[in-house]
Amino acid sequence: MPQITVxxxxxxxxxxxxxxxxxxxxxxxxxxxxxxxxxxxxxxxQNQEEQQMTENTNTNSRTAPTAAEIFAELQQIRQDTQHLSLALEKLEKVPADNNADEKICQAKIDAIEEVVVQREETNRSLITLYEKLYDAIR
Known part of the structure; x- marks a missing residue:
C-alpha cells in the first residue's frame, strides 16, 4: 500500500x-x-518538539529541627496528660460493688492499665528520639 509523505x-x-x-x-x-x-x-x-522538563527545585524540604522546636515538642509531651485523665475517669466507672463480676472488672482495669503503660512507653521513646536529635544538632 503506497504511503503519502506529510x-x-x-x-x-x-x-x-x-x-x-x-x-x-x-x-x-x-x-x-x-x-x-x-x-x-x-x-x-502544536507539539512540534518534545516537552522539555523544567528545572525542579525542591523548596519544601525541611532542615534539621532547631533546639527551640525540640524543646517545644518536649514541652507538649510533658503537658499532654489527657490520657491519664481519661484512664482515671474510666477507672472510676468500673463498678466496685460485690454484684459485679470480678473477672470482667479486673479485665477492664488491666486494659486501662495497659493503655496507660503503652502511652508512657511511647512518650519515653519520643523523648529518647528528641534527645538524639538534640545531640545531633549540638
Whole structure:
C-alpha cells in the first residue's frame, strides 16, 4: 500500500500516512496535495518538539529541627496528660460493688492499665528520639 509523505509549510517532514487519511485531511481543509504522493499541512501540529522538563527545585524540604522546636515538642509531651485523665475517669466507672463480676472488672482495669503503660512507653521513646536529635544538632 503506497504511503503519502506529510510535510508542513516550513518543509519539515513528518511521519507518512495512508492515502485515505491524506484525502480526509485535504477534504477537511487541513492539508493540500503538492504531488500525487505528498501533502502539505496547512497548520502544523502544536507539539512540534518534545516537552522539555523544567528545572525542579525542591523548596519544601525541611532542615534539621532547631533546639527551640525540640524543646517545644518536649514541652507538649510533658503537658499532654489527657490520657491519664481519661484512664482515671474510666477507672472510676468500673463498678466496685460485690454484684459485679470480678473477672470482667479486673479485665477492664488491666486494659486501662495497659493503655496507660503503652502511652508512657511511647512518650519515653519520643523523648529518647528528641534527645538524639538534640545531640545531633549540638
Amino acid at each position: 510535510t508542513d509549510e516550513q518543509g519539515n517532514s513528518y511521519f507518512p500516512t495512508y492515502p485515505r487519511r491524506a484525502r480526509g485531511l485535504v477534504k477537511k481543509g487541513r492539508a493540500r496535495f503538492i504531488s500525487a504522493n505528498t501533502i502539505c499541512l496547512n497548520c502544523p501540529p
